[in-house]
Amino acid sequence: MKEIFDWVPWFQELASRIKEGGPQVLAEKAKEVDWRNDNPSLLKHGDENIDPFSFFYYLAALNRPVNWKTVYRSVADVFGLRTPIDYTPSEVPIFPAPPALAALFHYKGSGKPQLLWELFEQALTDSVRSQTFERAQEIPNVGVRSLSQTLFLINPKRFLPFDDKSVLSLGICADSKPPSKITWNKYRQEMENIGRAFPACEFYEIQMFAYLWTTDLKPKDPRRYYQVSTNVYNDRKDYWKKDFKENYWVYTGGPGGGISWPGQGVATDTAKYPLQDPVAGDIVLVRYGTKQGRGIGIVYKNDYKDELSSKSRLHVLWLNKKSPQLAGWTAQHGFSGAGEATKRAFLSTGEYSPTFDLLKRLPPGLGPVPRPPKPVMHPCNQILYGPPGTGKTYNAVTRAMAIVLGVNVGQIGEEARAQFHTFRFDPVEGAGQIAMVTFHQSFSYEEFVEGIRPRLDAGSEIGYELRDGIFKRIANVANKARQARPDPDQKYVLIIDEINRGNIPKIFGELITLIEESRRLGGSDVTSVVLPYSNEEFGVPNNLYIIGTMNTADRSIVLVDTALRRRFDFVEMMPEPEHKHISADVEGVQLRKMLKAMNERISLLLDRERQIGHTYLFKVTDVKTLSDRFRNAILPLLQEYFYDDWSKIRQVLGGAEFVVKQKQTYTAGLRKSDLVDEDRIVYERLPDDDSKWLDFDEYKKIYSDDTSSESS
Secondary structure (H helix, E strand, C coil), X not given: CHHHHCHHHHHHHHXXXXXXXXXXXXXXXXXXXXCCCCCCHHHHCCCCCCCHHHHHHHHHHCCCHHHHHHHHHHHHHHHCCCCCCCCCCCCCCCCCCCCHHHCCCHHHXXXXXXXXXXXXXXXXXXXXXXXXXXXHCCCCCCCHHHXXXXXXXXXXXXXXXXXXXXXXXXXXXXXXXXXXXXXXXXXXXXXXXXXXXXXXXXXXXXXXXXXXHHCCCCCCCCCCEEEEECCCCXXXXXXXXXXXXXXXXXXXXXCECCEECCCCCECCCCCCCCCCCCCCCCEEEEEECCCEEEEEEEEEEEHHHCCCCCCCCEEEEEEECCCCECCCCCCCCCEEECCHHHHHHHHCCHHHHHHHHHHHHCCCCCXXXXXXXXXXXXXXXXXXXXXXXXXXHHHHHHHHHHHHHCCCHHHCCHHHHCCHHHHECECCCCECCEEEEECCCCCCHHHHCEEEEEEECXXXXXXXXXXXXXXXXXXXXXHHHHHCCCCCCCCEEEXXXXXXHCCHHHHHHHHHCCCCHHHCECCCCCCCEXXXXXXXXXXXXXXXXEEEEEECCCCCHHHHHHHHCCCCEEEECCCCCCCCCCCCCECCECHHHHHHHHHHHHHHHCCCCCCCCHHHHCCXXXXXXXXXHHHHHHHHHHHHHCCCXXXXXXXXXXXXXXXXXXXXXXXXXXXXCCCCCCCCCEEEECCCCCHHHHCHHHHHHHHCCCCHHHHC
């Protein structure tokens, strides 16, 4: 497992080459590296002011398998690196990898590259001066986190990264988060404190343990202890220094309860070695003989779980690599669970005390107690838009359910959607969380927000009252929930169907500004207004979500773009010919091909916004159902699209003869004359009782190359 640290000598050699060449050589060689067109121009085109901190930090930001094959290999070629390393790793090395845009040091502000060159050279020779270190923190936006991370990359044996995904999470330092600034003496003192908790371990080994403890591995309770001897073959040889310690593993090659290794015969010992039992987070006490300690490791991976053979290893990260005389006697088994005598022998040895103190401080295992998942984020305002029949309203309900349940949209299935009615908002009782309203040309502010409405009193007298609209009602209920202690995270949704058909300025009035996320109650720039009828102060709470639907076949979409575009996220919903609810084959008719062919023609003859949605073909199981859909839904839609231009409708239908040419006749006293265009072609739709509506061969012609109907 030692390959996990191969990056250390590789980075060290790179740092040495950069120091030897200096600023001019670094600027020139940065231009030669194959950055895969994913880099700042100062690296691609060269910049005489380039500094080594920016170079290292940006290189670390590209720590991905594909970049090791290209960028890192190119760096090695350009700088002439000889350190062997795998340029095609299945997993990338673990070291701090910042966002690429955060990798440029003095380019963030007024920092001088000369200062960073001085700190770079001092870091390599372990001669950092307080003034240089502290002045580097004065560069705008360069804090302790980025500075210490890059020092670690430059010299991973002498520096530690101070970030919350690393050593600070171990609780050894005074701070659990990176301070904004730190003196050199304080930084050095904290590194010494951390080093004492990991006797004889390198800083890059400590960093690896700290990173894994905060990210990948889960806690185990109770923590289990095992013991192993470095005399693995009963040949009196000590395999600690040249095998266990360097390779970060332990194993046994001797006999154990019937276990037979290839070529070594069958074991005769009746006590089975529990090699398959250890899991990540368990502790291994390593010894030679019964009185010599060799180290303490924590399990990282167990090969024996997959294959019980002589090639398998128990991979560990070393917490302590000291080898003192033990304070007591240990077991003699090659590998076993650690008994009380063995644990006491290690625990009572002074050199191992820091490790047991560390283990008391940490939760069981390498990983922390799992943190609660981050809340799912949804846009406050979104509009689903697309042609008719693309499921906009259906998806609006799905998204509304995802919001109120606090999950991702993909987690809402039919079972969850079936509960929609239980969440419907009752404007009278104020119960429920999802309200729906449909905009139309005569919908007004008075219906949506508040207004004076007529009322029929006793005796048929007409009176007037101030009545709240649906928007104000659900907003007020949402705001009360937001302020309530029992459930401040309860969310509400208002679905506005056909939002583009309403007069937005007339309906929203001054409230169009209040729906902006930053201006909502609970936002960063809270804004409220005094309503014109009630004179009440009103604001839109940040737990009220608005979902609109917009039919792109309705040309009034153009009128709402400027009013809503800036305040809403627009989600396009286009036809899906391959939708799972469209039958692939109905009595030989391939519905998916048919829909795709028609939509391609509509896009060419008209535009992509007026296609036929996939829902028009849902639940089509036979030709009769298909005939009904065509006669009663699809053809009327095409008539609307093309303003009864039957010649174009005929082209959309391809070779299908549902629209045919009509023979010229002169009736009702109309005679052949100059007023009649003899060349004019008249089309007519087939009568509903025509047998061709039930002929599946006619539907196949829509997506076939048959165009014979043009001559009919």
